[in-house]
Amino acid sequence: MKVLVVGSGGREHAIAWRLLQSAAVTQVFCIPGNGGTATLPNCRNVSLSVDDFEGILRFAQVQGVALTVVGHELPLALGIVDFFLAANAPIFGPTRAGAQIESSKSWAKELMHQAGIPTAMSAVFTDLNAALTYLGDRTLPIVIKADGLAGGKGVTIAHTQDEAQATLIQLFGGALGDAGSTVVIEEFLAGQELSILAVTDGQTIRPLLPAQDHKRLEDGDRGPNTGGMGAYAPSPLLTDSLMIRIEQEILQPAIATLRQRGIDYRGCLYAGLMITSDGTPYVIEFNCRFGDPETQTILPLLDTPLEQILLACTEQRLESLGALKWLPQCSVCVVAAAQGYPQKVETGHFITGIGKATEQGGLVFHAGTKLKNNSLVTHGGRVLGITCLAPTHKEAITRAYHALDNIYYEGMIFRKDIGHRALAPSTPETTALNSDPTPEDIGAQSALE
Numbered sequence: 500m501k502v503l504v505v506g507s508g509g510r511e512h513a514i515a516w517r518l519l520q521s522a523a524v525t526q527v528f529c530i531p532g533n534g535g536t537a538t539l540p541n542c543r544n545v546s547l548s549v550d551d552f553e554g555i556l557r558f559a560q561v562q563g564v565a566l567t568v569v570g571h572e573l574p575l576a577l578g579i580v581d582f583f584l585a586a587n588a589p590i591f592g593p594t595r596a597g598a599q600i601e602s603s604k605s606w607a608k609e610l611m612h613q614a615g616i617p618t619a620m621s622a623v624f625t626d627l628n629a630a631l632t633y634l635g636d637r638t639l640p641i642v643i644k645a646d647g648l649a650g651g652k653g654v655t656i657a658h659t660q661d662e663a664q665a666t667l668i669q670l671f672g673g674a675l676g677d678a679g680s681t682v683v684i685e686e687f688l689a690g691q692e693l694s695i696l697a698v699t700d701g702q703t704i705r706p707l708l709p710a711q712d713h714k715r716l717e718d719g720d721r722g723p724n725t726g727g728m729g730a731y732a733p734s735p736l737l738t739d740s741l742m743i744r745i746e747q748e749i750l751q752p753a754i755a756t757l758r759q760r761g762i763d764y765r766g767c768l769y770a771g772l773m774i775t776s777d778g779t780p781y782v783i784e785f786n787c788r789f790g791d792p793e794t795q796t797i798l799p800l801l802d803t804p805l806e807q808i809l810l811a812c813t814e815q816r817l818e819s820l821g822a823l824k825w826l827p828q829c830s831v832c833v834v835a836a837a838q839g840y841p842q843k844v845e846t847g848h849f850i851t852g853i854g855k856a857t858e859q860g861g862l863v864f865h866a867g868t869k870l871k872n873n874s875l876v877t878h879g880g881r882v883l884g885i886t887c888l889a890p891t892h893k894e895a896i897t898r899a900y901h902a903l904d905n906i907y908y909e910g911m912i913f914r915k916d917i918g919h920r921a922l923a924p925s926t927p928e929t930t931a932l933n934s935d936p937t938p939e940d941i942g943a944q945s946a947l948e
């Protein structure tokens with residue numbers, strides 16, 4: 500079968516690579532893809548924009564594509580799935596209505612309240628003065644979120660009243676356009692973050708292996724938030740009893756409540772959780788797609804053919820697929836980014852050493868790369884993710900950094916402590932991972948890809 504993947508990040512490279520491991524998948528197309536998908540055997544990049552739905556659908560139909568998988572949130576929020584379904588073309592991802600779970604934070608909050616899902620206390624504002632008045636006597640730090648998709652720039656953890664006020668003034672002043680014309684002000688939660696990506700056919704929902712991301716740019720969880728600087732799976736934080744709570748208190752109520760609203764959500768539901776000191780899993784965000792870099796650690800551990808899972812979701816027969824199978828290994832992904840990320844970065848630098856890293860067992864997933872005259876050059880903020888598997892997290896970390904040592908491009912940056920929490924598994928009680936951020940932590944963010 501032929502599969503089409505929409506997006507251009509490390510996530511999409513990992514999806515394309517995993518699909519091509521399966522004997523049933525003969526060809527993958529990526530729209531628009533990156534330097535990694537361009538060089539993956541039996542994979543071809545197609546130069547179309549992710550919001551050119553007519554072009555994408557026409558391409559899928561002409562090529563006889565059996566399934567389209569949407570990696571990126573933007574086309575989902577714009578309704579690519581509705582467009583495909585109207586033409587009877589199979590596609591993995593929620594409809595525009597379902598994608599609101601990511602594209603409108605106030606909508607997601609409302610859904611969580613209706614479903615009884617534990618989440619931070621919050622209030623929604625469409626007016627600056629009302630928001631400033633509410634802010635008046637709140638405990639700091641406080642979290643201010645633009646309602647809409649903001650390319651990763653939408654969340655500010657304000658440490659002082661001045662910062663909080665300035666953020667509100669900027670948002671209501673149009674700094675993020677429409678995305679910031681509605682604002683959610685939310686209580687700050689301390690604890691450990693955990694990413695639970697689950698696949699669903701709208702009836703049954705199955706979590707994938709739990710992963711932990713490293714959001715901050717610098718070692719020791721310092722510096723500005725990014726799209727994610729590395730991840731590992733499975734997370735030792737997730738006990739059986741915590742998983743049961745997450746399924747019963749979060750995943751199943753979310754799908755049931757979506758159904759009640761007439762939304763047949765088929766795709767990936769990603770719950771970004773904060774596990775607080777008393778062990779309660781709170782939802783800090785839902786995403787309507789696979790996480791990045793989490794997917795780069797989860798998919799290499801997956802033993803069930805990926806296309807079988809995706810098709811079972813789109814055809815609403817996930818229950819009958821049975822339990823998903825996993826390799827009994829640990830997986831660590833270290834992201835290499837470009838100097839300046841998550842703000843402005845230089846592109847066009849030659850990348851060397853990928854062959855050597857691969858020889859040493861590294862799975863090198865590309866994000867911001869492209870082929871220029873047959874040479875691989877940097878083309879974005881997050882450039883590559885290097886994933887290694889091993890029987891222990893410790894060994895996987897060693898292997899990933901060893902493989903990464905071979906890679907070079909001008910201005911390469913990466914964190915040196917990816918996976919550190921897996922080495923010293925700590926209960927949320929003993930961890931202040933997401934404790935008070937410093938003012939410099941809060942710095943401006945730009946597109947986090």
Ligand code: AMP
Binds near residue numbers: 642686692714
């Ligand atoms: P989001 O875009 O909602 O994922 O938020 C980006 C990051 O901000 C999250 O990964 C958390 O690190 C942080 N964050 C968001 N909401 C909260 C909250 N209520 N309490 C603490 N940190 C938060």
Ligand code: GLY
Binds near residue numbers: 793
């Ligand atoms: N790793 C965070 C995200 O995919 O949104």
